Amino acid sequence: MRIFHIFFGILLLLPIFGHTQDRWFTKSGRIRFDATAANSPKEIVGNHSSVVCVVDKKTGALQFSALIKGFQFKVALMEEHFNENYMESDKFPKAEFRGTILDNTTVNYGKDGTYPVRVKGSMTIHGVTKEVASEGQLVVGGGRLIARSSFPVVLADYAIGVPRLVADKISTTSKVSVDCSLEPLKQ
Amino acid sequence: MHIVHVILLGLLAIATPTFSQQTEDLLSLVDKDGQPKKEFVKSxxxxxxxxxGHSMEFLSPGLMDFRILHRFGLINQGYSNFFGLDVASMRMGFDFGITRNLMLGVGRSTFRKELDGFVKYAPIQQSTGGGSPVTVALVAGMTINTVxxxxxxxxxNFSSRLGYxxxxIVxxxxxxxxxxxxxxxLVHTxxxxxxxxxxxxxxxxxxxRFKVSKRIALTWDYHHLFNGILxxxxxxPLSLGMDVETGGHVFQLHISNAVGMNERAFVTETTGKWTNADLRFGFNLSRVFQLFKRTGKAEAW
Incomplete structure (x- = not known):
């Protein structure tokens, strides 16, 4: 009987050791959004290049986090207004996504290739959390794992108000693209 | 013995990643919020x-602020001067942001046909995360009367036209x-x-200033003179105003007893008294232009 106990004991510990190789991460992921209205004379685009992203291959858990102040604009005033008037980044410093890769089992992390995936989870922007789902890609190759997706974000869903005065410049829906190149997380 | 196995199996099930990690905070593994980052306070x-007067705020580097200032006549002159709006004194100026804590500007006022220029530099800027609790900014300016x-x-002498x-600013x-x-x-004439x-x-x-909404703020600007009052x-000089921001413009509307629009003029030559209701309506219009591309910012990918 003792041998069974030891066997179970080992099984219990296995997942703890197993985690280390399963988790991939980056601190320099990229997010770009484009909220330019159809006839806007100005391009309203923000770029972020220090997005934190972690993927757990085994469970398919996928999480993103981006500091709002990390979005950079070509026009300084636009960046100021983005933080001050729209995102209120002092009050809501981060945007986050916590979810899972629904078809994680179809992704062969051991074989190079591009795998289309569906992702579902909760997105928090401007202090508002919403359940969202989107399609994306996982690219395995060169010792890295690349996670890509693009999806629309309706500003009103996250209580981001656009005054009528600038309604012809800022679109009510922002196009968001994510591109993160992950490496193994060593703990 | 069976009960022990059941417990062990139960524990095994709990420990299995599929169950334990759905709600696990993976981000906390890499995104450690230990030390708050030092960040300059803006806006x-x-x-x-x-x-x-100058504020503790600086223009971002590469920006030009085109400023048009108007001070109208005395409101208490009544309808014959349309409450002062028939009379206007103005200053047109250009300010430039050089670095995050250095800016300079030039302007020309109708009052005394005065040219003015200034340099503003902040050796200390208020920041979060263990930085300074205040901004300290130094301003040095010069005025030239061209009447x-x-x-x-x-x-x-040409020097008799000059003021400093x-x-x-803390x-x-x-x-x-x-x-x-x-x-x-300190104003020297x-x-x-x-x-x-x-x-x-x-x-x-x-x-x-006191912000009443995201785009509207109430402001006050008072200069107490310790000498030089005859x-x-x-x-x-005391001014009470309202800042309204509309995209690229900032409108600063106010009521004031001062007519001058540079430091020499409004500190030493404010004649109207609030107690006599010698007040004027005025506005500053600020339009910001991005003169230089921001390096390394927002490149496409």
Missing amino acids: AFKSSRVIN PRANPTLKN YYQA GRKFSEAFTLQLAPT NLVPLAAQSNDVVALGVGG EGQNTH
């Missing part, structure tokens, strides 16, 4: 001026809504019109 004021000589037959001002953005600053100021007037005037500026000649 203490909507504009680089409170109303008349034609009253008596061209006399020997007139020096200011140390300000703090206490909250998202509330900012307060103190600004000890090379030639004053009356012998009884002082060439050097020392004043303390008290400026602040009864019946001049007084302390």
